[in-house]
Amino acid sequence: MGGELLSVNDLHVSVEGKEIIKGLSLTIKTGEIHAIMGRNGSGKSTLANVIMGHPAFEVTSGSVEFNGTPVEELEVFERARAGMFMSFQYPSTIPGVQVGTFLRKSVSAVRGEDGPNAREFRKELKSHMKSLNMDKSFLSRYVNDGFSGGEKKRLEILQMLLLNPTLALLDETDSGLDIDALRVVADGINSITSTAGCLLITHYQRLLDHVKPDFVHVMIDGKIVKTGGADLAGHLEARGYDWLEA
Amino acid sequence: MSDKSAREAVGDYRYGFHDPENATIRFDKGLSEQVVRDISELKNEPEWMTDIRVKAYRRFIEMPMPSWGNSDMLNQIDFEAVTYFLRSSKGTEKDWDEVPEDIKNTFDRLGIPEAEQKWLGGVTAQYESEAVYHSIREDLEEQGVIFLDMDSGLKEYPEIVKEYFATVIPASDNKFSALNTAVWSGGSFIYVPKGVHVEMPVQAYFRINAKNMGQFERTLIIADEGSSLQYVEGCTAPTYSTESLHSAVVELIAMKGAKIRYSTVQNWSANVYNLVTKRGVAYDNATIEWVDGNIGSKLTMKYPAVLLKGEGAHAEVISVAYAGKGQHQDAGAKVHHLAPNTTSNILSKSISKNGGRSTYRGILQVTPKSHGCRSKVICDALMLDPESQSDTYPTMEVGNASADLEHEASVSKVSNDQLFYLMSRGHSEEEAMGMIVNGFFEPFTRELPMEYAVELNRLLELEMEGAIG
Ligand SMILES: Nc1ncnc2c1ncn2[C@@H]1O[C@H](COP(=O)(O)OP(=O)(O)OP(=O)(O)O)[C@@H](O)[C@H]1O
Numbered sequence: 098m099g100g101e102l103l104s105v106n107d108l109h110v111s112v113e114g115k116e117i118i119k120g121l122s123l124t125i126k127t128g129e130i131h132a133i134m135g136r137n138g139s140g141k142s143t144l145a146n147v148i149m150g151h152p153a154f155e156v157t158s159g160s161v162e163f164n165g166t167p168v169e170e171l172e173v174f175e176r177a178r179a180g181m182f183m184s185f186q187y188p189s190t191i192p193g194v195q196v197g198t199f200l201r202k203s204v205s206a207v208r209g210e211d212g213p214n215a216r217e218f219r220k221e222l223k224s225h226m227k228s229l230n231m232d233k234s235f236l237s238r239y240v241n242d243g244f245s246g247g248e249k250k251r252l253e254i255l256q257m258l259l260l261n262p263t264l265a266l267l268d269e270t271d272s273g274l275d276i277d278a279l280r281v282v283a284d285g286i287n288s289i290t291s292t293a294g295c296l297l298i299t300h301y302q303r304l305l306d307h308v309k310p311d312f313v314h315v316m317i318d319g320k321i322v323k324t325g326g327a328d329l330a331g332h333l334e335a336r337g338y339d340w341l342e343a
Numbered sequence: 344m345s346d347k348s349a350r351e352a353v354g355d356y357r358y359g360f361h362d363p364e365n366a367t368i369r370f371d372k373g374l375s376e377q378v379v380r381d382i383s384e385l386k387n388e389p390e391w392m393t394d395i396r397v398k399a400y401r402r403f404i405e406m407p408m409p410s411w412g413n414s415d416m417l418n419q420i421d422f423e424a425v426t427y428f429l430r431s432s433k434g435t436e437k438d439w440d441e442v443p444e445d446i447k448n449t450f451d452r453l454g455i456p457e458a459e460q461k462w463l464g465g466v467t468a469q470y471e472s473e474a475v476y477h478s479i480r481e482d483l484e485e486q487g488v489i490f491l492d493m494d495s496g497l498k499e500y501p502e503i504v505k506e507y508f509a510t511v512i513p514a515s516d517n518k519f520s521a522l523n524t525a526v527w528s529g530g531s532f533i534y535v536p537k538g539v540h541v542e543m544p545v546q547a548y549f550r551i552n553a554k555n556m557g558q559f560e561r562t563l564i565i566a567d568e569g570s571s572l573q574y575v576e577g578c579t580a581p582t583y584s585t586e587s588l589h590s591a592v593v594e595l596i597a598m599k600g601a602k603i604r605y606s607t608v609q610n611w612s613a614n615v616y617n618l619v620t621k622r623g624v625a626y627d628n629a630t631i632e633w634v635d636g637n638i639g640s641k642l643t644m645k646y647p648a649v650l651l652k653g654e655g656a657h658a659e660v661i662s663v664a665y666a667g668k669g670q671h672q673d674a675g676a677k678v679h680h681l682a683p684n685t686t687s688n689i690l691s692k693s694i695s696k697n698g699g700r701s702t703y704r705g706i707l708q709v710t711p712k713s714h715g716c717r718s719k720v721i722c723d724a725l726m727l728d729p730e731s732q733s734d735t736y737p738t739m740e741v742g743n744a745s746a747d748l749e750h751e752a753s754v755s756k757v758s759n760d761q762l763f764y765l766m767s768r769g770h771s772e773e774e775a776m777g778m779i780v781n782g783f784f785e786p787f788t789r790e791l792p793m794e795y796a797v798e799l800n801r802l803l804e805l806e807m808e809g810a811i812g
């Protein structure tokens with residue numbers, strides 16, 4: 098395949114005048130799984146949000162390219178339609194909008210002409226919901242309204258499976274999941290990785306037991322300070338982050 | 344301002360087209376006792392109705408403008424510039440093919456004949472001052488249901504009209520109910536006999552076509568003991584640069600155990616003053632539901648009311664208001680618990696955008712002898728930008744300590760995070776805004792007949808287009 102799916106070059110990001118990401122570079126190719134670990138507040142969610150295009154964050158220097166296109170040329174919804182997906186650490190509640198309607202509209206927005214017709218959509222939906230152990234009563238509930246933590250995360254993964262992205266940014270999708278759900282979600286992630294690149298933000302080794310990362314990056318204070326293979330996650334779990342600081 | 348620039352000022356309003364004005368009878372502009380008498384004479388009314396009109400006219404002249412609502416806008420109304428009566432068709436037809444072609448085309452474009460075939464039990468279509476089309480399904484007629492335009496109602500059932508007319512809303516209730524009582528024309532007259540359940544909704548559609556028109560329909564609905572009825576109402580008008588006045592009075596009477604649901608989606612063009620008085624009386628164990636949507640108009644002042652007069656009666660008022668540029672929606676609900684063990688729910692939702700203003704104005708009253716009453720009032724406002732405005736004026740008069748009352752109010756904004764979340768799922772900012780707005784109104788929309796709900800959602804999505812900037 099060659100070309101890079103995502104390339105982040107010496108990225109600096111500020112929010113409200115405060116620098117959060119302080120020179121970060123990262124390259125993801127299709128089929129690769131990159132895990133990012135790091136302390137609370139080190140800037141992991143900020144990175145994912147900037148890649149997806151959250152308006153609160155300002156890129157002060159450096160660049161992010163998606164399939165060779167600088168992302169600032171694309172609006173958030175264009176990034177989504179171009180194959181980018183983000184699973185939110187804190188998914189928003191949309192009162193009054195039913196999950197079923199929302200999913201149908203989102204699939205048609207993102208996958209457009211090539212997407213499934215109504216019947217195919219229902220079939221896909223049914224099979225993904227089954228694999229995620231989601232009851233069909235979810236479809237008539239309002240998006241994330243009154244959802245438990247784990248239910249929200251499952252809905253995020255359901256969206257990922259339906260939208261079929263080429264780049265998945267998964268921000269702490271494993272947090273709040275019970276053991277069974279963790280496996281189900283991991284299966285979901287594994288099912289897309291042959292055609293997608295994946296950035297997994299996580300605090301725990303346990304997801305990485307099921308989803309094997311090609312790279313593990315450690316983020317401290319807005320920078321990647323160390324990159325290693327899957328075994329790095331185990332070290333971190335055992336030793337924490339202190340040993341990485343100068 | 345030309346019509347074109349008026350249209351630009353109000354944005355894309357799909358119903359803003361107008362027909363040539365082919366009046367068969369058009370009164371000169373302006374109001375006087377003679378105009379009131381002329382209307383009555385033209386309609387060949389009994390003397391008692393002429394008297395009611397003339398008395399009401401005198402009250403109208405004496406009464407001050409309402410001190411609530413929007414005084415600046417109210418004081419701009421030029422009562423002398425209004426046409427008080429305009430007949431555009433020789434009669435009320437039972438067959439669409441008999442309706443003058445221009446007018447029929449208008450109702451075609453509004454989708455009325457199609458809706459009638461699919462899901463309505465009866466239709467009355469009013470154009471300017473009078474109904475041009477009217478029909479009711481035969482099976483309903485056979486069960487004794489009376490569904491007529493108000494003028495025909497007065498002709499055919501004068502004794503019923505005389506017994507109930509203006510008993511729920513006296514002419515002197517407010518300046519605009521006085522005006523309506525003086526110059527009323529058209530509207531619906533419905534009687535549902537004991538125990539009859541009208542399963543399919545009946546619909547009235549009100550269309551203003553002429554410039555500077557005044558439309559003053561008068562509706563009276565009586566549901567006899569243990570009966571039920573669903574009534575839906577729609578309204579539109581062309582977009583002109585000069586104002587029109589719509590001032591209706593709607594009276595509902597729900598006898599013991601009866602149920603009336605009255606749903607409205609008013610989508611007047613932004614040059615229409617919509618000053619409407621709606622009130623129902625509910626006797627023992629009866630239910631009155633107002634489902635009231637205010638999307639259009641320049642100024643709406645409307646507070647659907649229920650008098651809970653019989654023990655165990657129930658009121659439900661669900662309303663939404665959308666105030667865009669230059670619009671003020673002053674709406675709300677009034678519920679009077681006048682008997683023991685009566686219950687009510689009020690849900691009001693408003694959206695303000697582009698400097699629009701929405702006001703919730705409500706009264707909840709529990710009289711001293713009414714023990715065991717329950718009421719819940721929820722008012723939610725959503726502001727789409729900082730220029731817009733929303734205020735809430737809830738009044739509670741509680742005379743009985745046993746009352747169980749809840750009141751919740753919230754004002755919220757659309758958050759960046761919600762928009763970002765939806766946009767990250769492939770929706771443009773306008774689409775995302777449309778979804779949020781439709782979701783906000785959902786508790787209202789789900790109460791509407793499906794066809795209305797779909798139409799309302801589409802309308803709001805259109806309103807969101809070009810809204811961002
Ligand atoms: N919109 C914002 N306004 C102000 N500060 C912000 C904003 N978003 C993030 N920050 C700050 O930026 C820093 C990095 O936040 P970020 O959410 O990226 O951390 P994180 O690594 O994802 O942490 P966690 O592991 O707790 O999820 C934090 O100090 C946070 O308070």
Ligand SMILES: [Mg+2]
Nearest residue numbers: 141142143186
């Ligand atoms: Mg985070």
